[in-house]
Amino acid sequence: MNGFLTYVPVILMGVWNTLILSTAGFLLATLLGLLMAFIEVFSPKPISITVDWVTRVLRGVPLLLALLLVFYGLPRVGIALPNIASAIIGITIVDSGYQAQLFRGAIEGVGERQLEAAYSIGLSKWAAFRYIIAPQAFRAALPGWLNEFTIVLKDSSIAYAIGVTELFTQAVHVAQVVLDYLQPLILVSIVYFSICYPLSIISERARRKLLAMGVAAV
């Protein structure tokens, strides 16, 4: 052993920032994604098409580019943010485009027939959304939403590029000190895996359970 073990706590300290980054970025992206999905589904054509186009652009932005743009680019126009805040904003921007697509598919997938049935028993537009469309769309989106979090979690390692002291950054720093990349990176892999694996299991279970109920996940 080349002193790696003494540095394990240093690496694990990075877990907190990784979780803060990815959870905050992901949940903000959920809010923004829901908002854009609602606009796409429920607003008049020109607005809906514009927002759809915005989500496409967002999905086309590489995360690294977004991070560099927010952290190094925005100060030029007078907006200087700490690196962790920049990372959260970058993740939010890029991921909201994907989540908008996920939620839109989930809402539209519920289908005209369910809506007609809701109207036929006398539910108002709002009640039909609240009691029929929303619950079914929520269920349909759930497995994909959980999967999306695992992707964001792993992608948050790109915050390394703007110096956020998250899991991956810590591991690289330790590697440079102990002159060994293998052990720190294996440890990091284990950490990512032990967060992502349970989530993917839950996602898969949800998917199967929903299928048995006749709700196809998006």
Next chain:
Amino acid sequence: MKVVLEVSNLWKFFGKSPVLRGVSFSVREGEAKVILGPSGAGKSTLLRCINLLIKPDRGSIILDGEEVTAPGVNVARVRSKIGFVFQHFNLFNHLTALENVMLGLIKVKGMNRDDAFKVARESLLSVGISEDLWSKYPAQLSGGQQQRVAIARAIAMSPRLVLFDEPTSALDPELIWEVLRVMEKMSKERMTMIVVTHELGFAMKVADEVVFMDSGAIVERGPPEEVILRPRNERVRRFMERMQYVYSLK
């Protein structure tokens, strides 16, 4: 006998083509009216107008003395008084059979859960859905069971009128009878209903009046024996000959 529904001179255009061309008829309390006619005749469009799912371009619909096609009418309130049974059942996928029936009672009629449960139980039992099926989701039920739950969902709301749009067309032949039998029972219990169907046997047994539609208009109407067995209109005769070929066992 009291008139429940009065449809007068109903017109509906999709684009430039007329789909309903001045349809008029009325339905008395407890009556079962069967609508026959070829594909594209406008039968579904007619039912969807009555249920205010689409807005007719001209003409009026009066339900229980209230003109429901007038501007400013509370559409949801009118719909809660009309049951609709769909060709593809359209049960709420995320709710169990029992919850499908209870939802409207709670959210539309404002009942508490206990009262809603009592009403839902009566409705489900009356269509022959026994307790072991109440906690099943639609995907776990056969087509015939789904359609009977859908009927229970409609009648639980104690509607003034129930509309059926080809309720057995999506069912395997062996399951058709269980749905038709429930509908026959409803009619015997004097539920007012309008049924769009191709089941001539059902029409013969249950209909008080048969209405034949073609190209958006009513071309013949009368007692089932008249319209089905001795049609006067040429178009109706041709239709019935074809149906004879399909259904006759002789």
